Amino acid sequence: xxxxxxxxxxxxxxxxxxxxxxxxxxxxxxxxxxxxxxxxxxxxxxxxxxxxxxxxxxxxxxxxxxxxxxxxxxxxxxxxxxxxxxxxxxxxxxxxxxxxxxxxxxxxxxxxxxxxxxxxxxxxxxxxxxxxxxxxxxxxxxxxxxxxxxxxxxxxxxxxxxxxxxxxxxxxxxxxxxxxxxxxxxxxxxxxxxxxxxxxxxxxxxxxxxxxxxxxxxxxxxxxxxxxxxxxxxxxxxxxxxxxxxxxxxxxxxxxxxxxxxxxxxxxxxxxxxxxxxxxxxxxxxxxxxxxxxxxxxxxxxxxxxxxxxxxxxxxxxxxxxxxxxxxxxxxxxxxxxxxxxxxxxxxxxxxxxxxxxxxxxxxxxxxxx
Amino acid sequence: xxxxxxxxxxxxxxxxxxxxxxxxxxxxxxxxxxxxxxxxxxxxxxxxxxxxxxxxxxxxxxxxxxxxxxxxxxxxxxxxxxxxxxxxxxxxxxxxxxxxxxxxxxxxxxxxxxxxxxxxxxxxxxxxxxxxxxxxxxxxxxxxxxxxxxxxxxxxxxxxxxxxxxxxxxxxxxxxxxxxxxxxxxxxxxxxxxxxxxxxxxxxxxxxxxxxxxxxxxxxxxxxxxxxxxxxxxxxxxxxxxxxxxxxxxxxxxxxxxxxxxxxxxxxxxxxxxxxxxxxxxxxxxxxxxxxxxxxxxxxxxxxxxxxxxxxxxxxxxxxxxxxxxxxxxxxxxxxxxxxxxxxxxxxxxxxxxxxxxxxxxxxxxxxxxxxxxxxxxxxxxxxxxxxxxxxxxxxxxxxxxxxxxxxxxxxxxxxxxxx
Amino acid sequence: xxxxxxxxxxxxxxxxxxxxxxxxxxxxxxxxxxxxxxxxxxxxxxxxxxxxxxxxxxxxxxxxxxxxxxxxxxxxxxxxx
Ligand SMILES: Cc1cc2nc3c(=O)[nH]c(=O)nc-3n(C[C@H](O)[C@H](O)[C@H](O)COP(=O)(O)OP(=O)(O)OC[C@H]3O[C@@H](n4cnc5c(N)ncnc54)[C@H](O)[C@@H]3O)c2cc1C
Ligand SMILES: Cc1cc2nc3c(=O)[nH]c(=O)nc-3n(C[C@H](O)[C@H](O)[C@H](O)COP(=O)(O)OP(=O)(O)OC[C@H]3O[C@@H](n4cnc5c(N)ncnc54)[C@H](O)[C@@H]3O)c2cc1C
Ligand code: FES
Numbered sequence: 001x002x003x004x005x006x007x008x009x010x011x012x013x014x015x016x017x018x019x020x021x022x023x024x025x026x027x028x029x030x031x032x033x034x035x036x037x038x039x040x041x042x043x044x045x046x047x048x049x050x051x052x053x054x055x056x057x058x059x060x061x062x063x064x065x066x067x068x069x070x071x072x073x074x075x076x077x078x079x080x081x082x083x084x085x086x087x088x089x090x091x092x093x094x095x096x097x098x099x100x101x102x103x104x105x106x107x108x109x110x111x112x113x114x115x116x117x118x119x120x121x122x123x124x125x126x127x128x129x130x131x132x133x134x135x136x137x138x139x140x141x142x143x144x145x146x147x148x149x150x151x152x153x154x155x156x157x158x159x160x161x162x163x164x165x166x167x168x169x170x171x172x173x174x175x176x177x178x179x180x181x182x183x184x185x186x187x188x189x190x191x192x193x194x195x196x197x198x199x200x201x202x203x204x205x206x207x208x209x210x211x212x213x214x215x216x217x218x219x220x221x222x223x224x225x226x227x228x229x230x231x232x233x234x235x236x237x238x239x240x241x242x243x244x245x246x247x248x249x250x251x252x253x254x255x256x257x258x259x260x261x262x263x264x265x266x267x268x269x270x271x272x273x274x275x276x277x278x279x280x281x282x283x284x285x286x287x288x289x290x291x292x293x294x295x296x297x298x299x300x301x302x303x304x305x306x307x308x309x310x311x312x313x314x315x316x317x318x319x320x321x322x323x324x325x326x327x328x329x330x331x332x333x334x335x336x337x338x339x340x341x342x343x344x345x346x347x348x349x350x351x352x353x354x355x356x357x358x359x360x361x362x363x364x365x366x367x368x369x370x
Numbered sequence: 371x372x373x374x375x376x377x378x379x380x381x382x383x384x385x386x387x388x389x390x391x392x393x394x395x396x397x398x399x400x401x402x403x404x405x406x407x408x409x410x411x412x413x414x415x416x417x418x419x420x421x422x423x424x425x426x427x428x429x430x431x432x433x434x435x436x437x438x439x440x441x442x443x444x445x446x447x448x449x450x451x452x453x454x455x456x457x458x459x460x461x462x463x464x465x466x467x468x469x470x471x472x473x474x475x476x477x478x479x480x481x482x483x484x485x486x487x488x489x490x491x492x493x494x495x496x497x498x499x500x501x502x503x504x505x506x507x508x509x510x511x512x513x514x515x516x517x518x519x520x521x522x523x524x525x526x527x528x529x530x531x532x533x534x535x536x537x538x539x540x541x542x543x544x545x546x547x548x549x550x551x552x553x554x555x556x557x558x559x560x561x562x563x564x565x566x567x568x569x570x571x572x573x574x575x576x577x578x579x580x581x582x583x584x585x586x587x588x589x590x591x592x593x594x595x596x597x598x599x600x601x602x603x604x605x606x607x608x609x610x611x612x613x614x615x616x617x618x619x620x621x622x623x624x625x626x627x628x629x630x631x632x633x634x635x636x637x638x639x640x641x642x643x644x645x646x647x648x649x650x651x652x653x654x655x656x657x658x659x660x661x662x663x664x665x666x667x668x669x670x671x672x673x674x675x676x677x678x679x680x681x682x683x684x685x686x687x688x689x690x691x692x693x694x695x696x697x698x699x700x701x702x703x704x705x706x707x708x709x710x711x712x713x714x715x716x717x718x719x720x721x722x723x724x725x726x727x728x729x730x731x732x733x734x735x736x737x738x739x740x741x742x743x744x745x746x747x748x749x750x751x752x753x754x755x756x757x758x759x760x761x762x763x764x765x766x767x768x769x770x771x772x773x774x775x776x777x778x779x780x781x782x783x784x785x786x787x788x789x790x
Numbered sequence: 791x792x793x794x795x796x797x798x799x800x801x802x803x804x805x806x807x808x809x810x811x812x813x814x815x816x817x818x819x820x821x822x823x824x825x826x827x828x829x830x831x832x833x834x835x836x837x838x839x840x841x842x843x844x845x846x847x848x849x850x851x852x853x854x855x856x857x858x859x860x861x862x863x864x865x866x867x868x869x870x871x
Binding site: 417444483491495502504507 | 806807809810811813814815817818823824827828829831832833834835836837838839840841842843844846854855858859860861
């Protein structure tokens with residue numbers, strides 16, 4: 001009998017396991033594949049503060065601060081670098097968004113700075129000329145998520161947690177986790193941290209896959225220095241339900257560049273879609289024309305676990321007493337994993353959390369308004 | 371960006387690809403031969419187009435020119451779309467989408483490299499690798515070379531290097547005499563039978579051929595200085611300039627896999643007409659199984675006939691093909707790799723040369739994908755072509771994975787090719 | 791040398807026969823290594839056929855070129871690292 005049984009050893013399951021183990025709870029983690037095999041391996045690892053809604057801001061900012069605390073103990077292979085983010089504005093219309101964002105962050109004490117065209121050019125000489133400017137958000141960072149997940153689970157293991165690989169959970173209820181051979185691992189509390197597959201364990205969870213493509217290049221140290229994201233997606237369809245692409249590039253500690261991003265709805269095949277890949281890369285070269293000649297090593301896809309209102313599901317699952325969800329993190333689960341684990345442990349321990357957990361509760365009405 | 375269309379497109383200009391292209395072109399159909407190396411010939415006929423000496427090579431290369439096979443050298447096929455019958459092909463400064471009615475994959479094989487202490491030192495090379503470099507202009511005369519590893523290629527390489535004036539100190543074959551003898555490939559102390567197969571007997575006169583011998587370590591500061599061999603229970607050490615070591619061949623299946631072709635036993639699966647599991651894609655040569663130049667030629671011709679729908683002419687060649695396949699299987703058995711080779715790497719020996727990942731870090735992983743994600747093994751530019759087969763041998767993992775691009779490709783190549 | 795080509799390797803002129811690959815030319819020139827590995831170790835060519843990526847150098851300003859796949863052309867600027 002365990003205190004906590006967690007299904008899924010992605011970054012969210014790993015963070016939850018670590019928090020629970022730190023509280024002295026007896027933890028078991030069940031993973032059907034290996035640590036970080038899901039979205040955690042596929043994602044970009046941008047730890048980023050977001051402002052799409054107050055709730056999203058609260059969770060990402062809280063989590064980012066937890067990342068800053070964790071950073072000093074992370075081993076080298078986690079590749080934590082505080083690169084900062086440059087939200088790139090192509091024209092005056094997007095510059096007004098820069099100013100709006102700046103004000104939003106300033107009011108909430110997030111260090112940021114407006115760059116005009118010249119200082120943007122100095123900060124990132126590879127960007128094409130003629131861009132209007134950017135917002136520099138200074139505390140954003142990048143990490144290599146699979147190794148972070150492994151590190152968190154190693155720490156949890158040191159504190160007595162058991163991590164079992166190759167164990168697919170087919171049922172997760174108030175008794176425990178059930179496997180296809182009919183056996184059950186009993187627990188006082190169960191946590192569904194199965195990412196984009198969370199709904200295959202609990203079909204009521206409003207999670208759908210949202211597919212993304214990424215490409216990684218050879219090593220070109222110093223080619224770009226910050227995570228660069230376009231603000232043009234405000235005008236493009238990146239937020240609606242149509243397939244979309246946006247310019248998003250990340251410098252890795254190795255000198256490699258990770259290039260995104262694409263969003264495709266209700267697609268769950270891992271195949272590479274040549275046409276969306278082509279659009280995604282074409283978009284990137286509109287911002288950095290010299291990218292065209294760089295050598296790419298690999299392209300892959302991953303599934304984001306999307307909810308209707310783009311906020312994760314953290315807390316007790318309806319219809320159960322002892323089953324909790326920690327899933328549905330869409331494109332921000334690396335960032336928000338640490339805060340998710342804190343909210344979960346605070347709920348389990350009946351402590352008052354650092355931020356309000358209501359917006360992420362599983363019971364909430366996730367339908368989007370307006 | 372150019373749009374090209376040909377009846378039959380052949381990837382790989384080795385013996386299999388060239389013979390397939392000739393069969394097609396001889397009937398007046400358009401054939402395009404694409405190869406990533408700077409001139410046609412593949413592994414065995416490298417540079418034969420310029421300095422021909424091998425009669426078989428000049429025969430086929432002459433026909434290739436005579437029948438006006440289009441050859442694109444220095445062009446790598448990086449991706450494809452069987453649904454649209456198109457492949458994408460990149461050169462140093464261009465990219466093109468090429469459409470086909472039939473596609474023949476003749477992508478050949480590469481050497482199997484296994485890690486041992488010191489294998490990353492400069493001047494430690496593949497056996498075929500050193501041969502290829504010498505063929506393309508590297509001076510070797512008077513240099514001390516040790517050739518090691520496994521398989522008939524070692525003899526071919528030893529003889530070639532000797533012919534070029536190298537001092538071949540030893541050829542170390544890991545398979546034992548008794549094993550070679552059991553498969554009818556060698557008599558104690560003199561590999562006459564084996565040498566005959568490769569017509570190398572005379573060329574190898576006075577080169578010590580040691581069976582049951584393998585490289586324990588390559589030693590040196592920044593470059594290779596000495597090599598240490600294990601010869602059954604003894605050690606043999608000698609200073610040398612180059613160590614040429616290859617443990618047999620691995621089929622280049624990556625392109626076929628990314629196009630959706632099914633595998634069987636690590637090779638591309640084909641039927642009697644060299645047809646793969648994907649419509650209109652055929653495969654011939656080492657990619658369907660390691661078998662040597664004769665088999666590659668035979669399969670290439672059959673694939674050529676198959677591509678133009680000439681079943682009758684193809685069938686004439688079936689029995690010869692079967693004979694060569696049987697011989698190939700016997701060779702494979704004779705040169706089965708010994709267990710000791712699995713224990714050569716030390717904890718610090720690098721297994722992944724692109725990302726410098728040591729044996730110590732890879733060994734505890736649960737499988738290839740976990741190793742890739744957690745240690746970066748196989749994540750460099752060779753895309754696991756070297757460390758994948760090595761890890762398969764060392765740890766028994768299934769290391770086959772192929773994603774586009776099949777080779778590292780320029781970003782503009784991945785932008786251009788779609789929907790054109 | 792009949793039919794020869796001059797290239798520069800790390801700013802030093804080297805004469806090779808026509809049809810020599812850049813990898814072969816570098817080996818001929820006695821340059822110590824082709825590239826430094828990601829942990830700083832010297833490396834040189836292994837496969838000679840374009841699959842190992844150990845022979846990468848910068849050719850005419852273009853990094854990460856496999857020197858075993860490229861013939862020398864006169865005036866070519868090659869940089870090892
Ligand atoms: C292309 C892309 C880019 C992204 N970029 C970013 C970014 O820059 N920043 C950011 O913060 N986020 C990013 N994300 C999102 C982030 O990767 C995910 O939100 C995060 O990894 C989710 O972690 P997880 O642990 O919930 O899910 P996963 O990592 O998917 O983990 C779930 C685990 O559960 C296992 N599992 C599933 N079903 C079962 C079962 N029945 N029994 C046992 N185990 C099971 C799976 O094998 C898996 O290991 C990106 C995602 C994608 C796809
Ligand atoms: C390094 C080496 C040296 C060898 N030396 C000898 C020898 O001396 N004597 C001997 O009898 N046998 C030798 N062999 C065995 C030899 O492979 C076969 O006997 C014969 O050459 C196989 O012919 P093939 O047509 O199947 O393939 P190959 O001759 O290997 O030809 C395949 C060609 O396809 C190209 N190619 C692969 N993928 C792509 C792509 N995606 N895009 C474009 N081009 C591509 C390759 O670069 C290659 O040029 C050697 C093998 C190797 C690997
Ligand atoms: S020597 Fe292997 S790629 Fe050039």
